[in-house]
Amino acid sequence: GENVEQHPSTLSVQEGDSAVIKCTYSDSASNYFPWYKQELGKRPQLIIDIRSNVGEKKDQRIAVTLNKTAKHFSLHITETQPEDSAVYFCAAKYNYGGSQGNLIFGKGTKLSVKP
């Protein structure tokens, strides 16, 4: 089945700096790669996603890049702010057998933005 690796597990940056989180996936048939932000005690919230037919997507300070050949994708946050502090999860859509449509998550990255 699908396996998603995410690193780093923790990331600390100064306010205003950029943050990059990377994920790799194993199932070459996966075609959807979302990123979720989870604040303490809250549900995961989608912040950006990318489908396999594009290589990059940007939404204000957040961007995601996808390299299908290498099977990895990355989240880029520019001009980080303290409110960006949270745990970020990458995921890949799992397309095996009867489990089409569900997401397999990476282990998460705890991002701390220091004022």
Next chain:
Amino acid sequence: SAVISQKPSRDICQRGTSLTIQCQVDSQVTMMFWYRQQPGQSLTLIATANQGSEATYESGFVIDKFPISRPNLTFSTLTVSNMSPEDSSIYLCSVVKENTEAFFGQGTRLTVV
């Protein structure tokens, strides 16, 4: 988008008992899933809740321990049976509408004592 109501939000249960968690969506959804998130950990898929048929369980999860119902396209339940302290976790339902993004319920924080 999808508005998901998950109940209860939290519970403290005695070992050996069972708890049923409900997930209600404000509109019909294609797929519903149940995840477990242990403290400080990622989300682990328990099963896919299939409307009108038995749920599809992931490796390490079995129907006897986590029976799931999905009587229609807007509702599902997950039961945690014969609970032990190791079952203490956050349980989240998730829905996908027409192959778009996944939305999550607010989660059920379960503590087994």
